[in-house]
Amino acid sequence: MSWRRKRQGIEMLQKIYSKFIDQKSKEIFKSRLLFSLTGDYSEICKIVSGTDQAAEIRHKISFSKDRHVFLWGTGFWGDHLIKSFPDIKWQGYVDNSPRESQKNGMPVYDPQEFLKIYSGQPIFIATAFYHEEIHHQLLSYGIGEDKIINAGKLMVDLFDSQYFDLPFLPHAEDEVFVDAGCFDGLTVRNFIKWSGGKYREIISFEPDAVCLEKCRAVLKDVENLTLENMGLWSSKGVLSFHATGNSDSQIAEEGETRITTGMLDEIAGDRRITFIKMDIEGAEKEALMGAQNIIRNQKPKLAISIYHKKEDIWELPALLLEMNPEYQFYLRHYSLREAETVLYAV
Incomplete structure (x- = not known):
């Protein structure tokens, strides 16, 4: 790696760090970054100790x-x-x-x-x-x-408190909420509670057929809800998928089944998206790329899982700032282990 590329990498990390609004987010970022680079689990212990x-x-x-x-x-x-x-x-x-x-x-x-x-x-x-x-x-x-x-x-x-516990997330009565990774429907229920039932529409995506049926059963009384049996990606197509019927389901080259994928930019049409949550087992970067027009032009609130891949901790904030440099960030952690770190962009 050339010195110029190293310097650019350092400058990008400094830019990301400057975008975190509070000290707690900065501490989580530093520990998460060091854990990704070194594998030193004591950095996760520091994050957990802050809960x-x-x-x-x-x-x-x-x-x-x-x-x-x-x-x-x-x-x-x-x-x-x-x-x-x-x-x-x-x-x-x-x-x-x-x-x-x-x-x-x-x-x-x-x-x-x-x-x-x-x-x-x-x-x-x-x-x-x-x-x-x-x-x-x-x-x-x-x-x-x-x-x-x-x-x-x-x-x-x-775990159950994630995505909606920050007092800094503004709520609008015409919320259009995108739930990427519906899984068991809990996030939809928590969104409705957070919004006080005041929202325009919920669009949920779940490519695992077993999880989708669970969501349909537990969310059958929810108004203005669209459940899509597909995955979000950077392009429209068909990809291999490892279906487990639980939270480990994910897009994978060795997957035993095939799923349809789509771009949120296309699926959303002329909707004004106000809030996007993503927990899609490592597909977050591709899904964000498929939502870049919405992110650039509408600047929705974002709650993005940032722990599935080591490079997520720097690649996802950098990608978001490239799409919309007006974003500012929070980081929060929602487990007593290394999983469930969420990046909020507002």
Whole structure:
């Protein structure tokens, strides 16, 4: 790489950095950038530590004289908690159906074994799926509420708050909202709540057929909603797609099925788009390129996932500033691991 290109790259990073409105966004950008360049997970730990949920976790642990902590659940959520909170003294796992006696160098107990050795340490509920049932189970064992850290609920609450929690996002009564990656319909519901039901139209895109049917079922009562069974891209066509029926579905060369793609510029027609959200598993750059006329001429509010690819953290802001240099940015993080970082452009 020539010195001129290096200098241009540095200048672009400086320009992006200057566009972040608040210090929190700047700190997330620096850590996210360093994580992309070095793979140093301590940068993700810094981002996670800045969430209210991490502060609540540390507050609860601070009341324990013995900082040793158990994890209830042996799934991947527990693995992420261990990585994101390396300073916590993890003592072991508990699982209702343990498949192994050890994990990550720590013992795995079934509930009865655990109760025999338990002596009042904090317990992390390390699953986002059955956290309420496990919470009730722990209470039934006589374990005090002050000893239970429902990390599962904290993770769900944090995830569910994304896209609409910023007080800096202005709302108009004629909102036309584009939901790229409808998945389970939750974002549409949250948009309606955020807008107070005052909007003109919602246009949702979901290329996964299984997810689309789920969305149709849960959103059947929503007015002025268009559900499109296609993916957004930089061109109209047909692409290979890996369909999983969950949030991992994505455009992929080795995909076992084919989907139709389209450009938002063409699909929107003469609509005035006011808000675009994208969480489309790495296709964000291509989809933004297919919406460049809208971005240039209408300057909609944007909430764009910026973590699927390492280069997203600099390529997506640079692309948006090329399309419309008037944008200013916020960054927020919505998980206790490396996923769910959102770039807001206003």
